[in-house]
Amino acid sequence: MESMQTDVLVIGGGLAGLTAAIAARRAGAEVLLVCKRRPGRSGNTLIAAGNLTSLPEDDSVEGLAIDTFGGGREIADPTLVRTLAEGAAEAVDFLQGCGVRLLRVDGRLQARRVPGHSRARTIFPELGAVPVQTAGLTLTLPLLAEARRLGVRFAEGLMVARLARNGERVAGALALDGSGGWLALRARATILATGGGGRLYAGSNNTRDITGDGYALALEAGAALRDMEFIQFHPAMGLTPVRIILPTTLFGDGAVLRNRYGERFLLNSVTGGEPVAGRDEMSQAIDRELRAGKGIGEGVYLDLSQIPADLAATRYAPLWALLRRRGCDPAQNMPTVGLAVHFFMGGMVIDSHGGSTVPGLYGAGEVCGGVHGANRLGGNALLEAVVFGRRAGARAAAERTETAGVFDPPPAGNGPWTVEELTGLRAALRQLLWRHAGVIRSAEGLAAGLAQWRELDDTCRSWRLAEPVPLFLETSLMLRSARCILLAAQARLESRGAHCREDYPMLDDEWRGHLRIESGVGEGEPVVRFVPQELPE
Known part of the structure; x- marks a missing residue:
């Protein structure tokens, strides 16, 4: 069996993985990043709308933390929420330092208010020639270039089968290459940045490689999971004339949902409607309209007619151009949107530095749980990837324990199958x-x-x-x-x-608390237990 040795092994090539790799390399560690497809050009960051929570000068850490904790229905980990908020300003600086260009108007970052946030703090990258359908490339490609400049090693097309253990520690991973050869990836510290599990569902806007691998890998290595019941359905998955996720900043800027009869149905369940509703409330309201036969096929109308002209010409210019190319004038025609699995709030239990419940194993991004609780606010996913990617990378680089894990391939079994x-x-x-x-x-x-x-x-x-x-x-x-x-x-x-x-x-x-999942004995059913909520001080 061939092997590769490194100080820090990063599994996943999206925003969280690239950030972690850069942070670990800047801290002086040798870093190997592996992923199933191409780093920087696969995973959900690729198709993200680009909304990124920031911390404007007139905002506060406390305000962002309060909104995030409340938006998660008060069951997120207060320490992780605080860490997210405290890291917001430095996360923006980090991205810009890696070459990411953020959208500015008259020299100032254009911050918009996303439903669930109490103020305008959501910013957006400058697309340039990047298509709106792959807006995330404006984030990943600059970071990929920076990682390569720093000397991060990359190995693409590897399927990680399991994490390797040496006693109680994780010591790397066992992977399979495209030709069927096994590869031992030996590391002092391993960072899971595999993303979520949207492709576990039939209706999803996630890329095809987001199949929930990290949750199973973590659990089988002995790490605890939490909040796995909380799956975020996006309420603005474009159905016609384009099948892309539409940014929820639209709802803070005047867009509203309407059923087949033109009724603004969200007002029936959420006082104040779209500007204040969470994605969970919107999705459940859409589902009820569809069940009542008030939908348009599998979706509802998205009325964009009240979006201000200056925003249509700046923040939403690429989207408006795409809609018009498909025969839809946003000022006069209503596209249809439906539901799609978008984000997993749950995942591996981590501390404020991304450390799991197993020594030697860290995590960053959607594979982790505890930051968002029962619901995620728009813009907080990309922020989470950067904040915890940086912290996990730096802490993993400090690991000095030499380990020699067990890398035996899984036992052979029966066949055949097609x-x-x-x-x-x-x-x-x-x-x-x-x-x-x-x-x-x-x-x-x-x-x-x-x-x-x-x-x-x-x-x-x-x-x-x-x-x-x-x-x-x-x-x-x-x-x-x-x-x-x-x-x-x-x-x-x-x-x-x-x-x-x-x-x-x-x-x-x-x-009020979270459900923690731990591996059972042998191949037995995982153990689920309730942990009461620790309220913030």
Whole structure:
């Protein structure tokens, strides 16, 4: 078996991974970054709308922390929330120092207010020649160039099968290359930056490589997870005339949702409507309209007619141009938008430096939980990636423990299977989660989902091959992560934020806290336990 040695191993090539790699390299560590596809050109950062929470001079750390904690329905980790807010100003400086160009008007950063934030603090990168559909390249490509300049090593096209352990420590990872060869990635410290799990669901705007690998990898290495029931559905997934995520800054600037009868239905459930509603509230309202037969196909109308002309000509110019090219004049025509799985609030338990509950293992970005609680405010995902990427990279670089982990490949199993059979199993898993762990859930649906999950898992286990391939390994990890979602959603007997139970429709103070998931004995079912909330001081 071939091997590669490094001080810090970063798994994931999006904004969090690149930031962590740069921070670790600047701290003097040798850094190897690996990912399933191409670093800087894959993962969800690529297609992010570009909204980035900042901290303007007239804003405060306390204000941002209060909005973030409240937006997460008061169950986020107060220390992580505070860390996020305190790191906002330096995160913007870091990005600009790496060559990221941010949109300015008359020399000043153009900050807009996103629903859930109490003031205008959301900024946006300057697109230049980058298409609006891949706005995230304005962030990742400058960071990729900076990482290369610093001497970060890269290995793309690697499927990480599991994290390697040496006693209680993580000592790197075992990966499979595209030709089926095993590779031992030996490291003093490992940073998970694999992103979320949007592609575990049938309806998602995530890129194809975001399949929840990191959750399963962390759990099997002994790390705890939290908040896995909280899946954010984006309320503005473009359906016609373009299939892209539309920025939620639109709602703070005058856009409103309307059903097929032209009614501004969000006012029925949220006082104040779009400017103040969270993504969870918007998504649940859209779902109710669709169930009542008041939608337009699979979505509703997005009325952009009240967006000010100066914003249409600056902040939204690329989007307006795209809509017009597709025959939709935003001042006169209404595009349709629907729901799509967008972001996972839950993930690996970390401390303020990205450290997991297992020595030697760190995390940054969407693979981690605790920062957002039950709902995420717009702009906080990119901020989280930078703030915790920097902190995880710096802390991981300080690791000095020499380890020699166990890198034995998984045992061979039975076959055969075909690519078509495996693809069908993956599609069934995605439909299962969309149907039973979607916007609105119930005890009956979740029980049915777990029963179907067991059938799929049994089938997948019967297909293990003597010659493993990346697609099969990815599917196995998808199944393990999906079980965590179902178990957590089944356990929380209330509705809070993005977790909505039709059989427990009210928020219940008895459930103010998070559900922690830890690995069971052997290959047994993960253990789910409730941890009461620690309130901020």
